Amino acid sequence: MGIPAAFRWLSTKYPKIVSPVVEDLPITLEDGTVVPVDTTRPNPNGEEFDNLYLDMNGIVHPCSHPEDRPAPKDEEEMMVEIFRYTDRVVNMVRPRKILMIAVGTFPSAPPVWLQRLLTLSQMVSRLEPR
Numbered sequence: 001m002g003i004p005a006a007f008r009w010l011s012t013k014y015p016k017i018v019s020p021v022v023e024d025l026p027i028t029l030e031d032g033t034v035v036p037v038d039t040t041r042p043n044p045n046g047e048e049f050d051n052l053y054l055d056m057n058g059i060v061h062p063c064s065h066p067e068d069r070p071a072p073k074d075e076e077e078m079m080v081e082i083f084r085y086t087d088r089v090v091n092m093v094r095p096r097k098i099l100m101i102a103v104g105t106f107p108s109a110p111p112v113w114l115q116r117l118l119t120l121s122q123m124v125s126r127l128e129p130r
Contacts, residue, residue: 059085059086086101
């Protein structure tokens, strides 16, 4: 489910964790062929990273519900967007030793029911006269 405002708290407390990124982009040739980024070259940011840990929840949701364009038409288009975005992040960081990708699943029924019950009970308690 994530921790609300965790990034804001971390970046305020430790401002050096956020830095601008120089991004190498794939090259599109005249015939439409795309030449991918060569990730074996040194990182253009001047900083090398050993590890990258990705939580796919932070990638899947924006790719399936984008704010700046229409949502994907189908599951295949959504998966292409997810792969494209994942490639982009990996190309920016270029981890040299470990790329760990965490893929969660939907919550099981009991936690969903509990969350709905808590929400309903909060709504009812607000409606009751005091």
